[in-house]
Amino acid sequence: MKQPSPRGEAGALLLAVIGGTGGSGREDLARLDAVVEAAVARTPDILHDDDLQLTLFCLYELHYSGIDGVVDDWEWDLQLLGVRQRIEAAFEARVRAEAVVGALPEATSEAVCAELFRLTGEDSGPSMSRFVAKTATHDQLREFLVHRSISQLREADPHTWAIPRLAGRAKAALVEIQADEYGNGLLARMHSSLFARTMRELGMDDAYGAYLDAAPAITLASNNLMSLFGLNRRLRGAIVGHLAAYEMTSSLPNRLYSRGFARHGYGDAATGYFDEHVEADAVHEQIAGRDMAGGLVESDPQLLPDVLFGAAAALAVDSLMTARIMAAWEEGRSSLRPSEAMAS
Amino acid sequence: MSAGTGSAPDGSGPPAHALNSGPATPVSVVACPNGPLLIRGDFELIGPDGNELPRTRRTVALCRCGASVLKPYCDGSHKLTGFRSDP
Numbered sequence: 010m011k012q013p014s015p016r017g018e019a020g021a022l023l024l025a026v027i028g029g030t031g032g033s034g035r036e037d038l039a040r041l042d043a044v045v046e047a048a049v050a051r052t053p054d055i056l057h058d059d060d061l062q063l064t065l066f067c068l069y070e071l072h073y074s075g076i077d078g079v080v081d082d083w084e085w086d087l088q089l090l091g092v093r094q095r096i097e098a099a100f101e102a103r104v105r106a107e108a109v110v111g112a113l114p115e116a117t118s119e120a121v122c123a124e125l126f127r128l129t130g131e132d133s134g135p136s137m138s139r140f141v142a143k144t145a146t147h148d149q150l151r152e153f154l155v156h157r158s159i160s161q162l163r164e165a166d167p168h169t170w171a172i173p174r175l176a177g178r179a180k181a182a183l184v185e186i187q188a189d190e191y192g193n194g195l196l197a198r199m200h201s202s203l204f205a206r207t208m209r210e211l212g213m214d215d216a217y218g219a220y221l222d223a224a225p226a227i228t229l230a231s232n233n234l235m236s237l238f239g240l241n242r243r244l245r246g247a248i249v250g251h252l253a254a255y256e257m258t259s260s261l262p263n264r265l266y267s268r269g270f271a272r273h274g275y276g277d278a279a280t281g282y283f284d285e286h287v288e289a290d291a292v293h294e295q296i297a298g299r300d301m302a303g304g305l306v307e308s309d310p311q312l313l314p315d316v317l318f319g320a321a322a323a324l325a326v327d328s329l330m331t332a333r334i335m336a337a338w339e340e341g342r343s344s345l346r347p348s349e350a351m352a353s
Numbered sequence: 354m355s356a357g358t359g360s361a362p363d364g365s366g367p368p369a370h371a372l373n374s375g376p377a378t379p380v381s382v383v384a385c386p387n388g389p390l391l392i393r394g395d396f397e398l399i400g401p402d403g404n405e406l407p408r409t410r411r412t413v414a415l416c417r418c419g420a421s422v423l424k425p426y427c428d429g430s431h432k433l434t435g436f437r438s439d440p
Contacts, residue, residue: 123386130432189410198409260429264422285409291427292414295385 010070010218011077017060019045023067027079027089038088045092049099056103056329059346061096062229068093069236073166074217097237104234107329108321116310118303125250125298125320129257137331138262140338141269150273152344154208155220155351156228156334160235161204162217165190167235168252174245177308182300183249186256186293203282207270210279214350222348227330234326238319246312249305250319253297258324259290387438389414389427398425
């Protein structure tokens with residue numbers, strides 16, 4: 010993706026070092042570490058900290074499709090990994106404080122599945138899908154796509170990190186879901202392709218990261234959460250719980266999102282992405298709850314708390330993101346950061 | 354994977370459920386508590402006119418609460434209606 014604009018001292022220093030525009034010596038990396046340590050210590054809330062969330066996002070991006078002008082070798086640079094772990098530790102602690110897991114169900118597939126459906130069925134704050142269906146303006150539809158584009162233009166990728174970390178029933182279930190996410194071998198049916206088509210229908214740039222500068226910290230945090238869970242093997246229970254929660258909160262909202270775009274006169278090319286998810290995720294949520302999450306817990310009962318934590322974390326962080334977007338819209342403001350991409 | 358069953362990258366290839374070759378996989382039906390019937394394996398879904406129903410995935414969830422707007426497929430509506438599968 011193209012290099013984003015830094016949002017503070019940490020991001021500016023990181024991009025200067027890995028982009029080769031500021032020194033790339035070890036002393037610059039030591040300074041980055043010190044800057045990040047101080048930023049982590051003084052942030053009032055890392056979930057809404059633009060500089061730290063963008064810095065973490067860029068560090069994770071080295072493991073995905075990379076950043077323009079950044080040499081691939083930075084991916085496994087030990088000092089950068091150390092910086093990443095500093096931010097990750099504070100981020101994970103903050104999310105664990107936000108996503109409290111209640112009483113644990115039995116470590117059986119059916120009990121885990123039932124608990125995940127119960128957890129994801131609880132109402133949590135304002136509904137963006139109902140608003141999009143009935144009220145959202147055309148500009149708000151575009152804003153909605155900007156927030157979603159950060160994850161949906163590479164939909165399924167963060168959860169794919171979990172495949173080699175699972176075995177047996179849970180692995181078969183995850184692969185069954187992911188194969189569908191990637192279009193079962195048909196590029197045009199790949200969910201990220203469907204989302205890109207929706208963006209093009211609204212005259213938007215479908216390049217990955219085109220609107221990154223417009224995405225607020227909490228939108229980046231929602232994405233960073235998946236990378237945190239996906240890239241750390243110790244959190245394999247959490248990435249599985251996270252995917253289950255996403256699948257279980259998808260069918261009904263996507264039907265409403267589709268309605269919102271149809272209300273503005275858009276046809277199948279724009280609504281196809283949402284329509285596909287109504288049917289797909291009604292299948293996926295059953296596989297995810299029973300075979301993937303339930304299967305994982307049955308094979309390794311110690312992972313039960315993290316499976317539920319991953320689900321609770323997905324709901325908690327996305328609920329904060331929704332609350333922030335809805336608060337802006339209710340006040341007649343944009344939910345985005347000012348950026349050149351949205352101005353053009 | 355076999356050379357003869359590749360599909361066009363524009364999505365115009367064979368339906369997803371027909372992509373796998375080899376011997377047929379036995380069909381299994383999971384009656385999901387308070388939810389749909391999940392059907393896996395090699396099967397055909399036939400409409401009342403005898404023709405195969407439009408289908409884009411190998412594993413499908415069939416509505417059994419009656420509220421889906423995508424029937425015969427599930428659309429998650431059972432969660433809104435509070436459908437209970439136990440007698």
